[in-house]
Amino acid sequence: AQSVTQLGSHVSVSEGALVLLRCNYSSSVPPYLFWYVQYPNQGLQLLLKYTTGATLVKGINGFEAEFKKSETSFHLTKPSAHMSDAAEYFCAVIRASGGSYIPTFGRGTSLIVHP
Amino acid sequence: NAGVTQTPKFQVLKTGQSMTLQCAQDMNHEYMSWYRQDPGMGLRLIHYSVGAGITDQGEVPNGYNVSRSTTEDFPLRLLSAAPSQTSVYFCASSYLRDQPQHFGDGTRLSIL
Numbered sequence: 001a002q003s004v005t006q007l008g009s010h011v012s013v014s015e016g017a018l019v020l021l022r023c024n025y026s027s028s029v030p031p032y033l034f035w036y037v038q039y040p041n042q043g044l045q046l047l048l049k050y051t052t053g054a055t056l057v058k059g060i061n062g063f064e065a066e067f068k069k070s071e072t073s074f075h076l077t078k079p080s081a082h083m084s085d086a087a088e089y090f091c092a093v094i095r096a097s098g099g100s101y102i103p104t105f106g107r108g109t110s111l112i113v114h115p
Numbered sequence: 116n117a118g119v120t121q122t123p124k125f126q127v128l129k130t131g132q133s134m135t136l137q138c139a140q141d142m143n144h145e146y147m148s149w150y151r152q153d154p155g156m157g158l159r160l161i162h163y164s165v166g167a168g169i170t171d172q173g174e175v176p177n178g179y180n181v182s183r184s185t186t187e188d189f190p191l192r193l194l195s196a197a198p199s200q201t202s203v204y205f206c207a208s209s210y211l212r213d214q215p216q217h218f219g220d221g222t223r224l225s226i227l
Contacts, residue, residue: 046216
């Protein structure tokens with residue numbers, strides 16, 4: 001079964017520091033990969049997606065992620081954290097299998113940004 | 116440009132009561148889904164639909180019912196509410212099943 005693992009339920013960084021949120025998926029077949037962000041009391045918003053093509057994907061708000069098939073990873077990065085980046089981040093996979101498409105979300109990583 | 120609209124935003128129920136969570140989208144999306152979000156558990160898929168008249172079970176379907184009579188609407192019914200169903204419920208839609216989903220703002224449901 002397809003699963004998504006996000007390492008670290010909480011990540012704390014200082015403003016201006018590098019942000020790295022980790023996501024690994026279990027599959028031998030390249031799936032469709034997404035990162036979403038959730039601000040308090042809101043629904044999820046798409047940050048970026050990987051389907052096919054270039055393995056380095058750029059998203060909104062300065063975030064990017066790199067698909068590494070050999071490592072089955074899709075880590076999210078941002079060079080310099082802003083206070084406004086504090087939110088919950090979810091990695092998600094949609095794997096096609098036998099005509100079925102079931103989205104699977106990781107458990108989320110809460111990003112804390114210190115002044 | 117409403118996107119995905121969920122009502123109500125908050126609801127408190129007593130054990131055993133039934134209710135319907137409403138979800139409507141105005142983007143002509145074929146794929147719609149319901150999730151529940153619990154602390155530390157991420158989002159878990161309850162039911163989904165690939166078009167009007169077609170629904171299927173997700174990861175945690177027990178205690179919930181859905182129907183899809185139109186492209187726009189995808190209501191979620193709690194048949195007999197239980198405290199374990201206290202959660203935040205999100206509805207989402209996408210043009211295709213493998214495309215990014217658009218989420219509503221959620222319904223916060225408490226079962227006493």
